[in-house]
Amino acid sequence: MAEARGKTLAMGQEEFRAGRPTVDAPFGNTLKELGLERSEIVGLTADLGKYTDIHPFRDAFPDRFFNVGMAEQNLIAVAAGLARTGHVPFATTYGVFATRRAYDFIAIACAHSRVNVKIVAGLPGLTNGYGGTHQAIEDYALMRMIPGLVVIDPCDATEIAQATRVMADYDGPVYMRLLRGSVPIVLDPVEYTFAIGTARQVRTGRDVGIISTGFMTERALDASAILATHGIAVGVLHSPSIKPFDDDAVAEFAASVDRVVVAENHVSSGGLASLVAETLFNRRIDKPLLRIGLPDRYIECGSVPTLQRRYGLTPEPIANAILDFCGGQGMSSVRLAVS
Numbered sequence: 001m002a003e004a005r006g007k008t009l010a011m012g013q014e015e016f017r018a019g020r021p022t023v024d025a026p027f028g029n030t031l032k033e034l035g036l037e038r039s040e041i042v043g044l045t046a047d048l049g050k051y052t053d054i055h056p057f058r059d060a061f062p063d064r065f066f067n068v069g070m071a072e073q074n075l076i077a078v079a080a081g082l083a084r085t086g087h088v089p090f091a092t093t094y095g096v097f098a099t100r101r102a103y104d105f106i107a108i109a110c111a112h113s114r115v116n117v118k119i120v121a122g123l124p125g126l127t128n129g130y131g132g133t134h135q136a137i138e139d140y141a142l143m144r145m146i147p148g149l150v151v152i153d154p155c156d157a158t159e160i161a162q163a164t165r166v167m168a169d170y171d172g173p174v175y176m177r178l179l180r181g182s183v184p185i186v187l188d189p190v191e192y193t194f195a196i197g198t199a200r201q202v203r204t205g206r207d208v209g210i211i212s213t214g215f216m217t218e219r220a221l222d223a224s225a226i227l228a229t230h231g232i233a234v235g236v237l238h239s240p241s242i243k244p245f246d247d248d249a250v251a252e253f254a255a256s257v258d259r260v261v262v263a264e265n266h267v268s269s270g271g272l273a274s275l276v277a278e279t280l281f282n283r284r285i286d287k288p289l290l291r292i293g294l295p296d297r298y299i300e301c302g303s304v305p306t307l308q309r310r311y312g313l314t315p316e317p318i319a320n321a322i323l324d325f326c327g328g329q330g331m332s333s334v335r336l337a338v339s
Contacts, residue, residue: 021184022185023185026183028055031090035061035064041168042061042064043089043090044065044090045067046067046068046074047069051094052093052122053122053178053180072097076105076106076109079091083110083115083117090118090168092122093119094123095124095139095177098121098139098175099142103142106143106149106175107146110173111148111173114148114172116171118168118176119175121177121178123135124179124214125214125265125266126265126294127215129301129304137266137267137294139177139266140175141270143175143243144243144271144275149175150173150175150196151176152176153242154176154179154194155217156185157183157184159192160179160183162189163240164176170196177214179214186221187238194240196244197241197245197246198246198249199238199240199249199253200237201235201237202217202238205257206235207234207258208322208326209260210236210322211254211261212237213238213240217263219315220236224236227319227322230323242272247275254280255287259290259326260289261292262276262290262292263293264292266294267295268296273289288325292313292321294313295311
């Protein structure tokens, strides 16, 4: 671990770009608030309390916090047992460990039995540089195939805090991707309201429509601002609810733009892009479609900013991909420098 500004930079935590305010540990601090309000809420982790931001709850309620060690199947099984006794368990680990090691336990002990377990999954997609063993690049493709499981990919600190409260109120199993550490504020907490099964348009524009989820909505908004300077009007539809999926909002948004782009911090097959393609096919909406996401391969180790630029998850590569996509409109000669 490396020290910076007096804080430990943990796995999955990076220095976010300047220009947006941040909130420290929005998940853990919201869960701590919920713990004060509701005695049935308990916290669990698989030896990753600090690195999944559940430590504020742990410190406030040590008698309601359980560290099961490096045993993800036990984590889910214990959480399911606690849910059956009237508790509302929030279980945290890394997304790769929850999905690859405990998949059957999530499917059967939680979803099949419809027990009230909340799984909070750190290191989603390309948010760490530790290679294929720690990068959850296919997690919500796996999770959305489990019947009865809600799957959420929040954008920022605002949505993480709101989604944590919504999860606590929802009666049933939920899988949420986690952005941790100092998380930027992208969505206005006064104007924005998260709801399970709902997508929301956060920018208008008719030339191109970007449908995005997770932190890619922040990148989509930044890319849209860049493209506006080149005369391309880009709308952005934020879709944090992977399951249930708001296909009505997606169909309406896609019908209102000339071209559709899907941007996700995930492999570009099986996830959001596949959901959008299915929706357009089912609704008989014929629009050019560009997928921006990760390739079907394990990603190498390296610094997070370098990897995100290399694989096109930062604003300039996104803008360049859209410029190429709009090449038939005379835009293809414009290229943006990738810093």
